[in-house]
Amino acid sequence: MRGGIVNLTINDVHIIPSEVIPKQHIAYLPQHPFLPKSLLVRDIIPMYYSEEKEQDAIFYDPHIAVLTKKRVGELSLGELKYLEVILVGNGKHPFLMLDEPFSMVDPLKKDALKAFFKKISKTKGLILTDHYYDDVLQTTTKNIVLKDGVSFEITSEADLQKFEYLRKRD
Secondary structure, eight states: OBTTBOOEEETTEEEOGGGTTTTTOEEEEOSSOOSOTTSBHHHHHHHHOOSHHHHHHHHTSHHHHTTTTSBGGGSOHHHHHHHHHHHHHTSSOSEEEEESTTTTOOHHHHHHHHHHHHHHTTTSEEEEEOSOHHHHHHHOSOEEEEETTEEEEEOSHHHHHHTTSSOOOO
């Protein structure tokens, strides 16, 4: 940032910050649930995807297929997080910022999310922030922790201890 102007590039192409959302350069998954609790899961999917092929990618996900007749408010926090990740992750955005994508998700769905992230990372850039550092380390290709305004590359739990993200074990 120079003189209040943000210099943002994606694949060496200058991007005007005000165009990030309208041109759908980056999708964001917040930590807290955002879907309307009163709607059925099956009614939410077409709100995000108009084409049948895109909808099918969500509807036929085995962890979502069993939820389609439930209201969003009836889902467990893990089911809801999984649904939100799949909804956001299947969009056409070239980059995704996901806050706490593993939070409250059961082990089977975590494995499915890791496979999903591996699949979509071939065509999208992913930025994950999560306290479930083991899941992040198993999923990502580069990890960074910020300490005192400086970024440090992380490759292991020992690095997280070194930079005081985790306590050292006795």
